[in-house]
Amino acid sequence: MPELVVIAEQLLAPVPGGTGRYTAELLRALAETVPDGWTLASVVARHADVEAARVPGVDGPRVLALPPRALVAAWQLGLPWWPGGDAVHATTPLAPPRAPRGRRLSVTVHDTVPWTHPETLTPRGVSWHQKVIARAARRADALVVPTQAVADDLGARVAGKAPVHVIGHGVTDLPGEPVDLLLPAEYVLAIGTVEPRKGIGLLIEAMARFDGPPLLLAGQPGWGELDPAELAREHGLPADRLRVLGRLTDAELAAALRGASVLAMPSLAEGFGLPVLEAMAAGVPVVHSDVPALVEVSGGAARVVPSGDVGALAAALREVLGSPSLSATMRTSGLTRSAEFSWRSAGQALWSVHTAALPEPGPEFGGSSPHLS
Structure with missing residues:
Protein backbone atom coordinates (compact mmCIF):
# COMPACT_ATOMS: atom_id res chain seq x y z
CA MET A 1 0.00 0.00 0.00
CA VAL A 171 -9.74 24.58 16.03
CA THR A 172 -7.82 22.55 18.58
CA ASP A 173 -9.97 20.40 20.84
CA LEU A 174 -8.57 21.68 24.12
CA PRO A 175 -9.14 19.73 27.37
CA GLY A 176 -12.15 20.67 29.42
CA GLU A 177 -10.97 19.69 32.89
CA PRO A 178 -10.55 22.59 35.35
CA VAL A 179 -7.02 23.82 35.98
CA ASP A 180 -6.27 26.34 38.70
CA LEU A 181 -3.89 28.96 37.35
CA LEU A 182 -5.02 31.52 39.96
CA LEU A 183 -6.24 33.77 37.17
CA PRO A 184 -7.67 37.23 37.85
CA ALA A 185 -11.35 37.89 37.27
CA GLU A 186 -10.63 40.01 34.19
CA TYR A 187 -7.57 40.13 31.95
CA VAL A 188 -6.22 40.70 28.45
CA LEU A 189 -4.55 37.58 27.04
CA ALA A 190 -1.83 37.27 24.40
CA ILE A 191 -0.74 33.88 23.10
CA GLY A 192 2.41 33.17 21.11
CA THR A 193 6.16 32.95 21.19
CA VAL A 194 7.55 36.04 22.89
CA GLU A 195 9.48 37.57 20.00
CA PRO A 196 9.56 40.87 18.07
CA ARG A 197 7.09 40.08 15.27
CA LYS A 198 4.33 39.25 17.77
CA GLY A 199 4.08 42.93 18.74
CA ILE A 200 4.57 42.29 22.45
CA GLY A 201 6.25 45.66 23.00
CA LEU A 202 3.38 47.44 21.24
CA LEU A 203 0.84 45.59 23.38
CA ILE A 204 2.58 46.42 26.64
CA GLU A 205 2.79 50.08 25.64
CA ALA A 206 -0.90 50.08 24.68
CA MET A 207 -1.89 48.53 28.02
CA ALA A 208 0.04 51.26 29.84
CA ARG A 209 -2.09 53.95 28.15
CA PHE A 210 -5.24 53.13 30.11
CA ASP A 211 -6.22 51.91 33.53
CA GLY A 212 -7.61 48.44 33.31
CA PRO A 213 -7.09 44.73 33.93
CA PRO A 214 -3.69 43.00 33.75
CA LEU A 215 -2.04 41.58 30.66
CA LEU A 216 -1.22 37.87 30.67
CA LEU A 217 1.37 36.55 28.21
CA ALA A 218 1.22 32.84 27.32
CA GLY A 219 4.18 31.51 25.35
CA GLN A 220 7.85 30.65 25.47
CA PRO A 221 10.63 33.17 24.92
CA GLY A 222 11.78 33.14 21.30
CA TRP A 223 14.34 34.94 19.21
CA GLY A 224 15.09 38.57 20.05
CA GLU A 225 15.56 38.24 23.83
CA LEU A 226 12.49 40.32 24.65
CA ASP A 227 12.07 41.03 28.35
CA PRO A 228 8.40 41.78 29.04
CA ALA A 229 9.11 43.01 32.57
CA GLU A 230 11.70 45.48 31.26
CA LEU A 231 9.31 46.62 28.52
CA ALA A 232 6.66 47.19 31.19
CA ARG A 233 9.03 49.35 33.22
CA GLU A 234 10.02 51.26 30.10
CA HIS A 235 6.43 52.06 29.14
CA GLY A 236 5.07 52.61 32.64
CA LEU A 237 2.87 49.51 32.95
CA PRO A 238 2.68 48.66 36.68
CA ALA A 239 4.23 45.35 37.64
CA ASP A 240 0.91 44.07 38.99
CA ARG A 241 -0.66 44.49 35.54
CA LEU A 242 1.71 42.09 33.78
CA ARG A 243 1.99 38.36 34.27
CA VAL A 244 4.15 36.07 32.13
CA LEU A 245 2.64 32.59 32.10
CA GLY A 246 5.31 30.99 29.91
CA ARG A 247 4.63 27.78 28.03
CA LEU A 248 1.30 26.22 29.00
CA THR A 249 -0.06 22.72 28.76
CA ASP A 250 -3.18 22.30 26.65
CA ALA A 251 -5.32 22.17 29.79
CA GLU A 252 -3.72 25.36 31.13
CA LEU A 253 -4.12 27.07 27.76
CA ALA A 254 -7.79 26.14 27.72
CA ALA A 255 -8.26 27.62 31.19
CA ALA A 256 -6.44 30.81 30.24
CA LEU A 257 -8.53 31.20 27.08
CA ARG A 258 -11.88 30.56 28.70
CA GLY A 259 -11.25 33.12 31.43
CA ALA A 260 -9.95 35.89 29.17
CA SER A 261 -11.88 39.12 28.67
CA VAL A 262 -10.24 39.72 25.31
CA LEU A 263 -7.42 38.22 23.24
CA ALA A 264 -4.94 40.69 21.78
CA MET A 265 -2.80 39.80 18.76
CA PRO A 266 -0.98 42.92 17.50
CA SER A 267 1.43 40.94 15.31
CA LEU A 268 3.55 42.63 12.67
CA ALA A 269 3.32 39.55 10.44
CA GLU A 270 1.47 36.22 10.47
CA GLY A 271 0.64 33.46 8.06
CA PHE A 272 -2.52 32.35 9.85
CA GLY A 273 -2.83 33.37 13.49
CA LEU A 274 -4.07 30.26 15.28
CA PRO A 275 -4.67 32.06 18.62
CA VAL A 276 -7.27 34.24 16.89
CA LEU A 277 -9.20 31.15 15.81
CA GLU A 278 -8.83 29.38 19.15
CA ALA A 279 -9.98 32.47 21.07
CA MET A 280 -13.06 32.90 18.88
CA ALA A 281 -13.90 29.21 19.35
CA ALA A 282 -13.69 29.75 23.12
CA GLY A 283 -16.10 32.69 22.94
CA VAL A 284 -13.43 35.32 23.58
CA PRO A 285 -13.52 38.70 21.77
CA VAL A 286 -10.42 39.34 19.66
CA VAL A 287 -8.50 42.51 18.84
CA HIS A 288 -5.79 42.05 16.22
CA SER A 289 -3.63 44.01 13.79
CA ASP A 290 -4.57 44.46 10.14
CA VAL A 291 -2.09 41.85 8.94
CA PRO A 292 -3.83 40.34 5.87
CA ALA A 293 -3.76 36.74 7.13
CA LEU A 294 -5.35 37.71 10.46
CA VAL A 295 -8.06 39.71 8.70
CA GLU A 296 -8.75 36.70 6.46
CA VAL A 297 -8.99 34.28 9.37
CA SER A 298 -11.19 36.42 11.62
CA GLY A 299 -13.53 37.17 8.71
CA GLY A 300 -15.06 40.30 10.21
CA ALA A 301 -15.62 38.79 13.66
CA ALA A 302 -12.77 40.68 15.39
CA ARG A 303 -11.84 44.30 16.04
CA VAL A 304 -9.02 45.20 13.61
CA VAL A 305 -6.44 47.97 14.24
CA PRO A 306 -3.62 49.30 12.04
CA SER A 307 -0.39 47.38 12.56
CA GLY A 308 2.02 49.27 14.78
CA ASP A 309 -0.57 51.86 15.90
CA VAL A 310 -0.30 51.82 19.69
CA GLY A 311 -3.03 54.42 20.17
CA ALA A 312 -5.54 52.50 18.06
CA LEU A 313 -4.69 49.26 19.86
CA ALA A 314 -5.21 50.87 23.27
CA ALA A 315 -8.51 52.41 22.17
CA ALA A 316 -9.84 49.12 20.77
CA LEU A 317 -8.93 47.17 23.90
CA ARG A 318 -10.46 49.82 26.13
CA GLU A 319 -13.66 49.83 24.04
CA VAL A 320 -14.11 46.04 24.08
CA LEU A 321 -13.33 45.82 27.80
CA GLY A 322 -15.74 48.62 28.59
CA SER A 323 -18.72 47.46 26.53
CA PRO A 324 -20.51 44.25 27.56
CA SER A 325 -22.85 44.53 24.57
CA LEU A 326 -19.97 44.82 22.11
CA SER A 327 -18.18 41.90 23.75
CA ALA A 328 -21.33 39.77 23.50
CA THR A 329 -21.75 40.59 19.81
CA MET A 330 -18.11 39.75 19.12
CA ARG A 331 -18.41 36.47 21.00
CA THR A 332 -21.35 35.40 18.87
CA SER A 333 -19.65 36.42 15.63
CA GLY A 334 -16.45 34.67 16.65
CA LEU A 335 -18.17 31.41 17.47
CA THR A 336 -19.90 31.45 14.09
CA ARG A 337 -16.67 32.20 12.23
CA SER A 338 -14.53 29.64 14.05
CA ALA A 339 -17.05 26.89 13.29
CA GLU A 340 -15.99 27.16 9.63
CA PHE A 341 -12.56 25.68 10.42
Whole structure:
Protein backbone atom coordinates (compact mmCIF):
# COMPACT_ATOMS: atom_id res chain seq x y z
CA MET A 1 0.00 0.00 0.00
CA PRO A 2 1.26 3.54 -0.66
CA GLU A 3 2.46 5.42 2.39
CA LEU A 4 2.44 9.10 3.35
CA VAL A 5 5.37 10.08 5.55
CA VAL A 6 5.12 13.34 7.50
CA ILE A 7 8.23 15.14 8.72
CA ALA A 8 7.47 15.80 12.40
CA GLU A 9 10.76 17.38 13.45
CA GLN A 10 9.07 20.56 14.69
CA LEU A 11 7.52 18.59 17.55
CA LEU A 12 11.03 18.14 18.99
CA ALA A 13 12.17 21.75 18.53
CA PRO A 14 13.26 23.64 21.68
CA VAL A 15 10.46 26.15 20.98
CA PRO A 16 7.82 24.30 18.92
CA GLY A 17 5.61 27.39 18.65
CA GLY A 18 2.65 27.62 16.31
CA THR A 19 4.26 25.33 13.75
CA GLY A 20 4.59 22.69 16.44
CA ARG A 21 0.89 22.97 17.19
CA TYR A 22 0.17 22.74 13.46
CA THR A 23 2.32 19.62 13.09
CA ALA A 24 0.69 17.82 16.01
CA GLU A 25 -2.87 18.68 15.04
CA LEU A 26 -2.32 17.90 11.36
CA LEU A 27 -0.87 14.49 12.22
CA ARG A 28 -3.89 13.68 14.38
CA ALA A 29 -6.23 14.79 11.61
CA LEU A 30 -4.38 12.77 8.99
CA ALA A 31 -4.58 9.70 11.23
CA GLU A 32 -8.36 10.15 11.50
CA THR A 33 -8.84 10.48 7.74
CA VAL A 34 -6.46 7.92 6.19
CA PRO A 35 -7.93 6.94 2.79
CA ASP A 36 -8.55 3.30 1.98
CA GLY A 37 -5.40 1.61 0.77
CA TRP A 38 -2.98 4.12 2.35
CA THR A 39 -0.81 4.08 5.46
CA LEU A 40 0.59 6.97 7.51
CA ALA A 41 3.95 7.40 9.25
CA SER A 42 6.10 10.18 10.68
CA VAL A 43 9.83 10.73 10.67
CA VAL A 44 12.26 12.83 12.72
CA ALA A 45 15.99 13.43 12.95
CA ARG A 46 18.06 11.51 15.49
CA HIS A 47 17.31 12.61 19.07
CA ALA A 48 17.98 11.00 22.42
CA ASP A 49 14.25 11.07 23.15
CA VAL A 50 11.53 11.19 20.48
CA GLU A 51 8.47 10.60 22.68
CA ALA A 52 7.20 14.14 22.13
CA ALA A 53 6.80 13.32 18.43
CA ARG A 54 4.68 10.22 19.00
CA VAL A 55 1.07 10.67 17.84
CA PRO A 56 -1.64 8.00 18.24
CA GLY A 57 -2.62 6.42 14.94
CA VAL A 58 0.64 7.40 13.24
CA ASP A 59 3.38 4.83 12.67
CA GLY A 60 6.56 6.19 14.23
CA PRO A 61 8.23 8.47 14.57
CA ARG A 62 10.84 6.68 12.55
CA VAL A 63 14.28 8.05 13.31
CA LEU A 64 16.70 9.15 10.62
CA ALA A 65 20.40 8.48 11.01
CA LEU A 66 21.30 12.19 11.07
CA PRO A 67 20.93 14.52 14.07
CA PRO A 68 18.92 17.73 13.51
CA ARG A 69 21.72 20.09 12.43
CA ALA A 70 23.20 17.53 10.08
CA LEU A 71 19.81 16.85 8.52
CA VAL A 72 19.19 20.57 8.01
CA ALA A 73 22.62 20.95 6.42
CA ALA A 74 22.24 17.89 4.20
CA TRP A 75 18.89 18.99 2.76
CA GLN A 76 20.04 22.60 2.50
CA LEU A 77 23.01 21.44 0.39
CA GLY A 78 20.64 19.50 -1.84
CA LEU A 79 21.59 15.96 -0.83
CA PRO A 80 18.69 13.74 -2.00
CA TRP A 81 18.08 11.88 1.23
CA TRP A 82 14.52 10.59 0.97
CA PRO A 83 12.92 9.78 4.36
CA GLY A 84 10.89 6.88 2.99
CA GLY A 85 7.35 6.58 1.79
CA ASP A 86 5.59 7.05 -1.52
CA ALA A 87 4.63 10.59 -0.61
CA VAL A 88 6.21 12.97 1.90
CA HIS A 89 4.70 16.03 3.52
CA ALA A 90 6.99 18.51 5.25
CA THR A 91 5.11 20.52 7.89
CA THR A 92 7.76 23.26 7.68
CA PRO A 93 10.22 24.16 4.90
CA LEU A 94 12.62 21.55 6.34
CA ALA A 95 12.21 19.11 3.46
CA PRO A 96 14.11 16.93 1.00
CA PRO A 97 15.31 18.93 -2.02
CA ARG A 98 13.10 16.91 -4.38
CA ALA A 99 11.14 13.68 -4.66
CA PRO A 100 12.62 10.66 -6.48
CA ARG A 101 10.88 9.50 -9.65
CA GLY A 102 7.49 8.01 -8.87
CA ARG A 103 7.18 9.68 -5.48
CA ARG A 104 5.62 12.97 -4.40
CA LEU A 105 6.65 15.83 -2.10
CA SER A 106 4.51 18.58 -0.58
CA VAL A 107 5.79 21.36 1.69
CA THR A 108 3.92 23.71 4.03
CA VAL A 109 5.00 27.34 3.86
CA HIS A 110 3.49 29.09 6.87
CA ASP A 111 4.22 32.70 6.00
CA THR A 112 6.39 35.09 3.99
CA VAL A 113 8.00 36.75 7.02
CA PRO A 114 11.56 36.09 5.71
CA TRP A 115 10.76 38.56 2.91
CA THR A 116 8.29 40.97 4.54
CA HIS A 117 9.87 41.31 8.00
CA PRO A 118 13.43 39.94 7.86
CA GLU A 119 14.38 42.07 10.85
CA THR A 120 12.22 39.83 13.08
CA LEU A 121 14.40 36.79 12.33
CA THR A 122 18.09 36.03 12.58
CA PRO A 123 20.06 36.74 9.38
CA ARG A 124 20.82 33.03 9.15
CA GLY A 125 17.13 32.19 9.53
CA VAL A 126 16.16 34.65 6.80
CA SER A 127 18.70 33.21 4.38
CA TRP A 128 17.74 29.60 5.09
CA HIS A 129 14.01 30.15 4.76
CA GLN A 130 14.28 32.17 1.56
CA LYS A 131 16.49 29.55 -0.10
CA VAL A 132 14.57 26.42 0.88
CA ILE A 133 11.14 27.94 0.19
CA ALA A 134 12.27 29.12 -3.25
CA ARG A 135 13.65 25.65 -3.96
CA ALA A 136 10.43 24.00 -2.83
CA ALA A 137 8.48 26.24 -5.19
CA ARG A 138 10.66 25.02 -8.06
CA ARG A 139 11.04 21.34 -7.20
CA ALA A 140 8.25 20.16 -4.89
CA ASP A 141 5.07 18.69 -6.32
CA ALA A 142 2.88 20.96 -4.20
CA LEU A 143 3.07 23.81 -1.72
CA VAL A 144 0.56 24.12 1.12
CA VAL A 145 -0.17 27.53 2.66
CA PRO A 146 -2.64 28.38 5.47
CA THR A 147 -4.31 31.43 3.91
CA GLN A 148 -4.92 33.04 0.54
CA ALA A 149 -2.96 36.03 1.84
CA VAL A 150 0.17 33.88 2.06
CA ALA A 151 -0.53 32.33 -1.35
CA ASP A 152 -0.82 35.76 -2.99
CA ASP A 153 2.27 37.20 -1.36
CA LEU A 154 4.35 34.09 -1.98
CA GLY A 155 3.36 34.10 -5.63
CA ALA A 156 4.61 37.67 -5.95
CA ARG A 157 7.98 36.81 -4.41
CA VAL A 158 8.90 33.29 -5.53
CA ALA A 159 8.72 31.74 -8.99
CA GLY A 160 8.10 28.03 -9.36
CA LYS A 161 6.02 25.29 -10.93
CA ALA A 162 4.59 23.80 -7.73
CA PRO A 163 0.82 24.34 -7.44
CA VAL A 164 -0.20 26.14 -4.24
CA HIS A 165 -3.01 24.70 -2.10
CA VAL A 166 -4.66 26.90 0.55
CA ILE A 167 -5.45 24.63 3.51
CA GLY A 168 -6.45 26.47 6.66
CA HIS A 169 -5.81 25.35 10.20
CA GLY A 170 -8.48 24.01 12.52
CA VAL A 171 -9.74 24.58 16.03
CA THR A 172 -7.82 22.55 18.58
CA ASP A 173 -9.97 20.40 20.84
CA LEU A 174 -8.57 21.68 24.12
CA PRO A 175 -9.14 19.73 27.37
CA GLY A 176 -12.15 20.67 29.42
CA GLU A 177 -10.97 19.69 32.89
CA PRO A 178 -10.55 22.59 35.35
CA VAL A 179 -7.02 23.82 35.98
CA ASP A 180 -6.27 26.34 38.70
CA LEU A 181 -3.89 28.96 37.35
CA LEU A 182 -5.02 31.52 39.96
CA LEU A 183 -6.24 33.77 37.17
CA PRO A 184 -7.67 37.23 37.85
CA ALA A 185 -11.35 37.89 37.27
CA GLU A 186 -10.63 40.01 34.19
CA TYR A 187 -7.57 40.13 31.95
CA VAL A 188 -6.22 40.70 28.45
CA LEU A 189 -4.55 37.58 27.04
CA ALA A 190 -1.83 37.27 24.40
CA ILE A 191 -0.74 33.88 23.10
CA GLY A 192 2.41 33.17 21.11
CA THR A 193 6.16 32.95 21.19
CA VAL A 194 7.55 36.04 22.89
CA GLU A 195 9.48 37.57 20.00
CA PRO A 196 9.56 40.87 18.07
CA ARG A 197 7.09 40.08 15.27
CA LYS A 198 4.33 39.25 17.77
CA GLY A 199 4.08 42.93 18.74
CA ILE A 200 4.57 42.29 22.45
CA GLY A 201 6.25 45.66 23.00
CA LEU A 202 3.38 47.44 21.24
CA LEU A 203 0.84 45.59 23.38
CA ILE A 204 2.58 46.42 26.64
CA GLU A 205 2.79 50.08 25.64
CA ALA A 206 -0.90 50.08 24.68
CA MET A 207 -1.89 48.53 28.02
CA ALA A 208 0.04 51.26 29.84
CA ARG A 209 -2.09 53.95 28.15
CA PHE A 210 -5.24 53.13 30.11
CA ASP A 211 -6.22 51.91 33.53
CA GLY A 212 -7.61 48.44 33.31
CA PRO A 213 -7.09 44.73 33.93
CA PRO A 214 -3.69 43.00 33.75
CA LEU A 215 -2.04 41.58 30.66
CA LEU A 216 -1.22 37.87 30.67
CA LEU A 217 1.37 36.55 28.21
CA ALA A 218 1.22 32.84 27.32
CA GLY A 219 4.18 31.51 25.35
CA GLN A 220 7.85 30.65 25.47
CA PRO A 221 10.63 33.17 24.92
CA GLY A 222 11.78 33.14 21.30
CA TRP A 223 14.34 34.94 19.21
CA GLY A 224 15.09 38.57 20.05
CA GLU A 225 15.56 38.24 23.83
CA LEU A 226 12.49 40.32 24.65
CA ASP A 227 12.07 41.03 28.35
CA PRO A 228 8.40 41.78 29.04
CA ALA A 229 9.11 43.01 32.57
CA GLU A 230 11.70 45.48 31.26
CA LEU A 231 9.31 46.62 28.52
CA ALA A 232 6.66 47.19 31.19
CA ARG A 233 9.03 49.35 33.22
CA GLU A 234 10.02 51.26 30.10
CA HIS A 235 6.43 52.06 29.14
CA GLY A 236 5.07 52.61 32.64
CA LEU A 237 2.87 49.51 32.95
CA PRO A 238 2.68 48.66 36.68
CA ALA A 239 4.23 45.35 37.64
CA ASP A 240 0.91 44.07 38.99
CA ARG A 241 -0.66 44.49 35.54
CA LEU A 242 1.71 42.09 33.78
CA ARG A 243 1.99 38.36 34.27
CA VAL A 244 4.15 36.07 32.13
CA LEU A 245 2.64 32.59 32.10
CA GLY A 246 5.31 30.99 29.91
CA ARG A 247 4.63 27.78 28.03
CA LEU A 248 1.30 26.22 29.00
CA THR A 249 -0.06 22.72 28.76
CA ASP A 250 -3.18 22.30 26.65
CA ALA A 251 -5.32 22.17 29.79
CA GLU A 252 -3.72 25.36 31.13
CA LEU A 253 -4.12 27.07 27.76
CA ALA A 254 -7.79 26.14 27.72
CA ALA A 255 -8.26 27.62 31.19
CA ALA A 256 -6.44 30.81 30.24
CA LEU A 257 -8.53 31.20 27.08
CA ARG A 258 -11.88 30.56 28.70
CA GLY A 259 -11.25 33.12 31.43
CA ALA A 260 -9.95 35.89 29.17
CA SER A 261 -11.88 39.12 28.67
CA VAL A 262 -10.24 39.72 25.31
CA LEU A 263 -7.42 38.22 23.24
CA ALA A 264 -4.94 40.69 21.78
CA MET A 265 -2.80 39.80 18.76
CA PRO A 266 -0.98 42.92 17.50
CA SER A 267 1.43 40.94 15.31
CA LEU A 268 3.55 42.63 12.67
CA ALA A 269 3.32 39.55 10.44
CA GLU A 270 1.47 36.22 10.47
CA GLY A 271 0.64 33.46 8.06
CA PHE A 272 -2.52 32.35 9.85
CA GLY A 273 -2.83 33.37 13.49
CA LEU A 274 -4.07 30.26 15.28
CA PRO A 275 -4.67 32.06 18.62
CA VAL A 276 -7.27 34.24 16.89
CA LEU A 277 -9.20 31.15 15.81
CA GLU A 278 -8.83 29.38 19.15
CA ALA A 279 -9.98 32.47 21.07
CA MET A 280 -13.06 32.90 18.88
CA ALA A 281 -13.90 29.21 19.35
CA ALA A 282 -13.69 29.75 23.12
CA GLY A 283 -16.10 32.69 22.94
CA VAL A 284 -13.43 35.32 23.58
CA PRO A 285 -13.52 38.70 21.77
CA VAL A 286 -10.42 39.34 19.66
CA VAL A 287 -8.50 42.51 18.84
CA HIS A 288 -5.79 42.05 16.22
CA SER A 289 -3.63 44.01 13.79
CA ASP A 290 -4.57 44.46 10.14
CA VAL A 291 -2.09 41.85 8.94
CA PRO A 292 -3.83 40.34 5.87
CA ALA A 293 -3.76 36.74 7.13
CA LEU A 294 -5.35 37.71 10.46
CA VAL A 295 -8.06 39.71 8.70
CA GLU A 296 -8.75 36.70 6.46
CA VAL A 297 -8.99 34.28 9.37
CA SER A 298 -11.19 36.42 11.62
CA GLY A 299 -13.53 37.17 8.71
CA GLY A 300 -15.06 40.30 10.21
CA ALA A 301 -15.62 38.79 13.66
CA ALA A 302 -12.77 40.68 15.39
CA ARG A 303 -11.84 44.30 16.04
CA VAL A 304 -9.02 45.20 13.61
CA VAL A 305 -6.44 47.97 14.24
CA PRO A 306 -3.62 49.30 12.04
CA SER A 307 -0.39 47.38 12.56
CA GLY A 308 2.02 49.27 14.78
CA ASP A 309 -0.57 51.86 15.90
CA VAL A 310 -0.30 51.82 19.69
CA GLY A 311 -3.03 54.42 20.17
CA ALA A 312 -5.54 52.50 18.06
CA LEU A 313 -4.69 49.26 19.86
CA ALA A 314 -5.21 50.87 23.27
CA ALA A 315 -8.51 52.41 22.17
CA ALA A 316 -9.84 49.12 20.77
CA LEU A 317 -8.93 47.17 23.90
CA ARG A 318 -10.46 49.82 26.13
CA GLU A 319 -13.66 49.83 24.04
CA VAL A 320 -14.11 46.04 24.08
CA LEU A 321 -13.33 45.82 27.80
CA GLY A 322 -15.74 48.62 28.59
CA SER A 323 -18.72 47.46 26.53
CA PRO A 324 -20.51 44.25 27.56
CA SER A 325 -22.85 44.53 24.57
CA LEU A 326 -19.97 44.82 22.11
CA SER A 327 -18.18 41.90 23.75
CA ALA A 328 -21.33 39.77 23.50
CA THR A 329 -21.75 40.59 19.81
CA MET A 330 -18.11 39.75 19.12
CA ARG A 331 -18.41 36.47 21.00
CA THR A 332 -21.35 35.40 18.87
CA SER A 333 -19.65 36.42 15.63
CA GLY A 334 -16.45 34.67 16.65
CA LEU A 335 -18.17 31.41 17.47
CA THR A 336 -19.90 31.45 14.09
CA ARG A 337 -16.67 32.20 12.23
CA SER A 338 -14.53 29.64 14.05
CA ALA A 339 -17.05 26.89 13.29
CA GLU A 340 -15.99 27.16 9.63
CA PHE A 341 -12.56 25.68 10.42
CA SER A 342 -11.63 22.14 11.44
CA TRP A 343 -8.47 20.07 11.58
CA ARG A 344 -10.36 17.14 10.09
CA SER A 345 -11.08 19.20 6.98
CA ALA A 346 -7.42 20.19 6.86
CA GLY A 347 -6.36 16.55 7.03
CA GLN A 348 -8.75 15.53 4.26
CA ALA A 349 -7.55 18.40 2.08
CA LEU A 350 -3.92 17.40 2.50
CA TRP A 351 -4.68 13.76 1.71
CA SER A 352 -6.34 14.92 -1.52
CA VAL A 353 -3.15 16.71 -2.56
CA HIS A 354 -1.48 13.30 -2.74
CA THR A 355 -4.25 10.84 -3.52
CA ALA A 356 -5.48 12.87 -6.49
CA ALA A 357 -2.09 12.93 -8.15
CA LEU A 358 -0.07 9.90 -7.07
CA PRO A 359 0.08 7.20 -9.76
CA GLU A 360 -0.73 3.59 -9.01
CA PRO A 361 2.02 1.90 -6.96
CA GLY A 362 4.65 0.28 -9.12
CA PRO A 363 8.08 -1.31 -8.71
CA GLU A 364 9.60 1.96 -7.49
CA PHE A 365 7.06 2.44 -4.70
CA GLY A 366 7.32 1.31 -1.10
CA GLY A 367 10.31 0.10 0.84
CA SER A 368 12.15 1.78 3.67
CA SER A 369 14.80 4.42 3.46
CA PRO A 370 18.40 3.29 3.83
CA HIS A 371 18.94 6.38 5.97
CA LEU A 372 16.69 5.20 8.78
CA SER A 373 18.51 4.02 11.88
